Amino acid sequence: MPDGVEKSAIFLMTLGESEAAEVLKYLEPKEVQKISAAMMTLKNLSREEIADIFNEFIVSASSKTSIGMDSNDYIRGMLTKALGDDKAAGLLDRIMHNSDTSGIESLKWMDAGAVAEMIGNEHPQIIATILVHLAPDQAADVLKMLTERTRNDVLLRISTLDGVQPIALRELNDVLTKLMSGGGSGKKTLHGGVSTAAEILNFMGGTLETEMLESVRGFDPDLAQQIEDKMFVFEDIMDIEDRGIQLVLREVQSESLIVALKGANEELREKIFKNMSQRAAEMMREDLESKGPVKLSEVEANQKEILKIVRRLADEGQIALGGPGEEAYV
Numbered sequence: 181m182p183d184g185v186e187k188s189a190i191f192l193m194t195l196g197e198s199e200a201a202e203v204l205k206y207l208e209p210k211e212v213q214k215i216s217a218a219m220m221t222l223k224n225l226s227r228e229e230i231a232d233i234f235n236e237f238i239v240s241a242s243s244k245t246s247i248g249m250d251s252n253d254y255i256r257g258m259l260t261k262a263l264g265d266d267k268a269a270g271l272l273d274r275i276m277h278n279s280d281t282s283g284i285e286s287l288k289w290m291d292a293g294a295v296a297e298m299i300g301n302e303h304p305q306i307i308a309t310i311l312v313h314l315a316p317d318q319a320a321d322v323l324k325m326l327t328e329r330t331r332n333d334v335l336l337r338i339s340t341l342d343g344v345q346p347i348a349l350r351e352l353n354d355v356l357t358k359l360m361s362g363g364g365s366g367k368k369t370l371h372g373g374v375s376t377a378a379e380i381l382n383f384m385g386g387t388l389e390t391e392m393l394e395s396v397r398g399f400d401p402d403l404a405q406q407i408e409d410k411m412f413v414f415e416d417i418m419d420i421e422d423r424g425i426q427l428v429l430r431e432v433q434s435e436s437l438i439v440a441l442k443g444a445n446e447e448l449r450e451k452i453f454k455n456m457s458q459r460a461a462e463m464m465r466e467d468l469e470s471k472g473p474v475k476l477s478e479v480e481a482n483q484k485e486i487l488k489i490v491r492r493l494a495d496e497g498q499i500a501l502g503g504p505g506e507e508a509y510v
């Protein structure tokens with residue numbers, strides 16, 4: 181059975197070039213890359229398989245409402261009438277994140293090497309300001325390509341970054357826009373701070389992650405502890421409730437889960453098995469036992485892919501991570 185990405189690829193391939201292009205305009209760079217890669221690997225499909233995917237789309241689409249669509253103009257008008265132009269503008273800057281920052285946004289479409297080459301010689305504060313606008317995994321890949329001194333300095337600045345003057349961000353965006361021959365400028369809410377530093381560190385990998393965290397600890401032990409408390413590692417999946425585990429498992433490929441569990445403790449494995457059907461759990465146990473030695477780098481890579489799914493579902497409000505800093509409910 182195709183997964184969500186493959187279903188999307190099949191659906192778009194059957195729409196036609198122009199219609200598919202219009203849909204892709206609304207997706208994030210990572211999503212476009214995944215769907216495009218899936219399109220390249222599509223094999224011959226039966227009419228029944230395609231029909232099933234269209235039927236699933238129709239059922240899903242029919243359950244949606246128009247609430248939330250094209251709502252920006254409505255919200256802007258409502259707040260302006262209620263608060264006046266000045267107060268409404270300040271509030272809108274904080275809650276609407278779709279302002280045009282074409283220069284910085286364009287970096288999301290570039291590979292980490294190209295981004296590192298473009299910004300690597302800039303002041304660490306500029307690099308930090310740019311990286312907080314990228315996805316944590318892309319920011320981590322960029323950091324890996326910087327010198328150790330710059331890398332540690334940038335992480336420290338990210339973790340203590342809590343604001344930037346809009347005019348400074350506009351000027352930075354203008355510079356990047358000119359460098360990439362883009363157009364337009366703007367401002368965007370900044371997402372620096374301890375949580376952002378922790379998210380980026382989660383994608384750095386064992387040795388680099390430890391070295392960078394220790395560098396921050398040498399500067400400010402309390403800050404390092406705050407970052408560490410916010411970090412979410414594979415073993416923290418234990419803190420997710422059973423329903424959340426089941427939602428995650430729906431989106432994880434079996435082979436990826438097998439490799440990831442090779443590096444997991446027995447308690448976490450049992451938690452995963454408990455949230456599968458009895459037959460699926462038995463097959464997974466057998467596959468784990470028959471699986472030969474796996475490189476640590478492969479285990480970590482597959483665990484990080486699963487963590488991406490976990491974080492996305494958490495961001496969408498479908499699951500609660502329940503880790504450090506999460507508020508308890510009774």
